[in-house]
Amino acid sequence: MGYRVAVVGATGNVGREIMQILAEREFPCDEVAAVASSRSHGTEVEFGDTGKMLKCRNIEHFDWAGWDIALFSAGSGPAKEYAPKAAAAGCVVIDNSSLYRMDPDVPLIVPEVNPDAIDEYKKKNIIANPNCSTAQLVVALKPLHDAATIKRVVVSTYQSVSGAGKAGMDELFQQSRAIFVGDPVVPEKFTKQIAFNVIPHIDVFMDDGATKEEWKMVVETKKILDSRIKLNATCVRVPVFVGHSEAVNIEFENELGAEQAMEILREAPGIMLVDKREDGGYVTPVESAGDGATYVSRVREDPTVENGLTLWCVSDNLRKGAALNAVQIAELLGRRHLKKG
Structure with a gap:
């Protein structure tokens, strides 16, 4: 006996990826509903x-009664309007927007990192999925934090245009083509030209000069992993279609050498360590696309602090950063709370 699952935002990049992953992982569904806005009503989407x-x-007009799980990937607007309605009808909502992440009554979950926090979902019947850049970061940090206690993290991200949705991917393609044929380049989705360029600006600016994307990484890491960790982020959009990369500098309370860290990372859930210290002996976004792992490379000691390490972290942002993590939350929810049969 399986679950009745609604995928909200089914026509978007993440919604389609959720469909793919539900099928790939053989999630126990008796019925799957593709749900979208009125303008997509009747549009057909493939189930994996x-x-x-x-x-x-x-x-x-969707009736939430009798549905077990709703995987929302439709943005904060629809989540604000419809997630409480679904939750009130007894359907557990797993939301990919930023709307509920910092709500103290909503657990923010990365299953490899804080699975026990899911037990709090009953307060609102809503579970939040973290920001894409945060998800891969905390997967890499968790086993190292357990081993040596992280004090401080400085991270620079190199985030693909798919993080901005289909419009971001289309703009990179169109601008690249325009440059090759000599047509004018007009930024629309992004604040500056993205083709053959990098933009140190994701989401809106805040009063302290940080962007909201950078703020999300700080507060979400604290909520998921440990509130005592100090974190500083610089988030950059790069001309890559799929896959976020991060250069991560970590300062620990206790000593942790590079070789010991690599041994820990080799055994850690959700991580693939690829660190050959030779030409090509590391992972780039191209290799991560379509894969669910968080890849770690370039692990080395930082001689500028007493207990410091630096590493390179890459993951498919549409998968571990969004769709896969949401499905993994659904699997965890099923194992712990929604047992069928």
Whole structure:
């Protein structure tokens, strides 16, 4: 006996990826509903590679009664309006927007990092999925924090355009083509030209000069991993279609050498260590695309602090940064709370 699962935002990049991953991982679904806005009503989306096509249902008229889990990837607006309605009807919401992440009554979950926190979901019947850049970071930090206690993290991100949705991917493609044929380049989705360029600006600016993306990494890491960790982030958009990369500098309370850290990372859940210290002996976004792992490379000691390490972290932002993590939360929820059969 399986679950009745609604995928909200089913026509978007993350929604389609959720469909793919539900099928790939053989999530126990008795029924799957593709749910989207009224403008996508009737649009067909494929359920993974099964060949099964699902017609999108209009979220405005969707009856949440009798559905077990709703995987929301439709943004904060629809989440604000419809997630409480689904939750009130007894359907557990797993939301990929930023809306509920810092709500003290909503658990913010990365299953490899803080699975026990999911037990708090009953307060609102809503579980939050973290920001894409935070998700891969905390997967890499967790086993090292357990071993030597992290004091401080400085991270610079290199985030792909798919983090800005289909419009971001389209803009990179169109601008790249325009440059090659000599057409004018007009930024629309991004604040500056993204093709053959990098933009140190993701989301809106805040009063202290940080962007909201950078703020998210700080507060989400504290909520998921440890409130005592000090973190400083610089988030940069780069001309890559899929896959976020991060250069991470970590300062520990206790001694942890590079070789010991690599041994720990080799055994850690969700991590693939690829660190050959030779030409090509590391992972880039191209290799991570389509994979669910968080890849770690370039692990080395930082001689500028007493107990410091530096590493390179890469992951498919549409997968571990969004869709895969949401499905893993659903699997964890099923194991701990929504047992069927």
